[in-house]
Amino acid sequence: MFIILGATGHVGSATAEALLKQGRAVTAVTRTAEKATRLERMGATVAVADLHDVEAMRAVFRGGRRLFLLNPPAAPDTDTDRTEKETIRLLLDALDGSGLEKIVAESTYGAQPGEMIGDLNTLHELEEGLGQQPIPATVLRAAYYMSNWDMMLEPASRDGILPTMYPAELKLPMVDPDDLGEVAAGLLTEPADRTGIRYVEGPERYSSEDVAAAFGQALGRPVTPQVTPRDQWEAAYRALGFSEPAALSYARMTAIGVDGDYDMPDDPIRGGRTLQAYTDALVAKGRQGSGA
Numbered sequence: 001m002f003i004i005l006g007a008t009g010h011v012g013s014a015t016a017e018a019l020l021k022q023g024r025a026v027t028a029v030t031r032t033a034e035k036a037t038r039l040e041r042m043g044a045t046v047a048v049a050d051l052h053d054v055e056a057m058r059a060v061f062r063g064g065r066r067l068f069l070l071n072p073p074a075a076p077d078t079d080t081d082r083t084e085k086e087t088i089r090l091l092l093d094a095l096d097g098s099g100l101e102k103i104v105a106e107s108t109y110g111a112q113p114g115e116m117i118g119d120l121n122t123l124h125e126l127e128e129g130l131g132q133q134p135i136p137a138t139v140l141r142a143a144y145y146m147s148n149w150d151m152m153l154e155p156a157s158r159d160g161i162l163p164t165m166y167p168a169e170l171k172l173p174m175v176d177p178d179d180l181g182e183v184a185a186g187l188l189t190e191p192a193d194r195t196g197i198r199y200v201e202g203p204e205r206y207s208s209e210d211v212a213a214a215f216g217q218a219l220g221r222p223v224t225p226q227v228t229p230r231d232q233w234e235a236a237y238r239a240l241g242f243s244e245p246a247a248l249s250y251a252r253m254t255a256i257g258v259d260g261d262y263d264m265p266d267d268p269i270r271g272g273r274t275l276q277a278y279t280d281a282l283v284a285k286g287r288q289g290s291g292a
Contacts, residue, residue, distance in 0.1 A: 001025045001064035002188055003100075005051075005091075006072060007044075008035040010147050011106060014181020015068050016044055019188065027064055029057075051087055054094045061098035066188050069105040071126055073119075076237075080246040081115075084122040092129045102192040103137040104184055105130055109173055109199065110253075110262035111141060116245070118253030120262070127197075136195050138187050142180050143173035143201035143268075144257075146278045149211055153286050156215040161226045164208040165233055165254050168225040171210075172257065173201035173264070176278050179271025199265035206275045214276045218283035230255070 002019050006012030007028030016039050019026050026044045030036045036046045047063070049056045051072070061067060071091060074083035095103070107123040114121040130137040155161050166172065183200050208225040216223040228236050233254055237247035256262060 001027055001045075001066075003027050003029060003047075003061060003064035003067045005029050005068060006070035007039060008032070009070070009072075010145065010177035011142070011180045011184065012068065012070055013039065014178045015184040015188070016181075017042065018182050018185035020044060022185070022189075024189075027060065029060055051090055051094075054090055057091070057094035058096070058098055061094060061100055065100060066102045067098075067100050067104070068184055068188060069103050069126075069130075071106075071123065074246075076240065076242040076246050076250075078243060078246065080118070080243075081122060081249050082245075084119075085125060088122065088126045088129060092126075092133065095133055095135060098135075100135050102188070102190075103130065103135050104187045105137055105139050106180070106184070107139050107141045107197075109141050109143050109201075109264075110256060112256075112262060116249045116252055117256060118249045120253050120256060136192050138190070138195050139197045140180070140184055140187060141197055141199045143175040143199075145180075146174050146176050146202070146273075146275060149279075150282060152211075152215070153282060156212070156223045157219055157283075157286070160221055160223050162208060162212040162215060162223055163226050163228065164211070165228045165230075165236065166208050166258060168209045168212075168227055169207050170258065171205040171207050173268070174206050174275060175200055175202045175271050176273040179273055183269055183271070199268035200271065201268050202271050203274055210275060211279075214279040215283070217276065218280045230258075 004016045007016050008030050016026050020042045028036045028039045028044045029047050033048050047060045049060050074080040108119050110120045111124040212223040212225045233251040234247045
């Protein structure tokens with residue numbers, strides 16, 4: 001049995017679906033059963049559990065042998081660093097006595113020690129915690145999700161602009177969450193003693209200019225990047241509903257991404273879906289949802 005955390009999110013659902021298509025037994029963990037009906041129809045067992053209940057999570061883990069572990073992102077109006085560090089602590093506690101034989105945990109490109117640098121330091125703490133417990137663990141360091149651009153469909157469609165904090169020409173590693181799910185499923189089925197850090201990104205690296213061009217091609221209209229200056233990043237995050245500490249943390253994380261202050265892999269695992277293919281599907285789904 002494969003236990004999938006975050007089973008109703010982008011990567012968790014893709015991981016669960018990939019395993020189900022292989023005929024594997026999957027338990028999809030969610031806080032809301034209704035969100036997992038599609039996976040249930042595909043043959044998954046649905047376990048409703050709150051990760052703040054350590055005993056309940058440990059009981060779910062005891063029902064399987066392999067775990068896809070994903071720390072859920074905190075609500076942006078909270079102190080995200082503090083919230084995510086607490087959920088990491090709870091998840092690590094739940095592993096104790098779980099009887100699992102292997103873990104695949106999602107982390108991120110640029111994971112590193114520090115304070116107030118968003119996912120980079122919180123997920124580094126997850127990596128460190130996994131290294132201090134006995135269950136063999138593989139860390140999947142994911143590139144920037146292509147789905148992070150989903151919220152830009154509206155301004156691209158309405159105004160022909162792509163708001164971004166990245167310099168327009170800066171190339172970044174990006175990846176389709178579905179490709180991450182396929183890779184995660186493969187790592188979960190590897191021998192238990194095959195561990196380490198695996199980097200995953202798409203077939204090539206893309207800039208904000210590339211993202212704008214992909215939206216433009218899919219929408220059939222020009223789309224131009226609209227770059228937010230660095231000294232306005234915190235204010236921009238606050239305008240999106242981020243708390244003061246979260247805005248600071250995310251602005252500092254963005255700076256690390258822009259400045260390239262992290263190790264880039266020489267030979268990552270590469271997913272096959274291009275940015276254009278992802279964006280075409282996003283635009284088509286948006287039109288279908290609007291009845292256009």
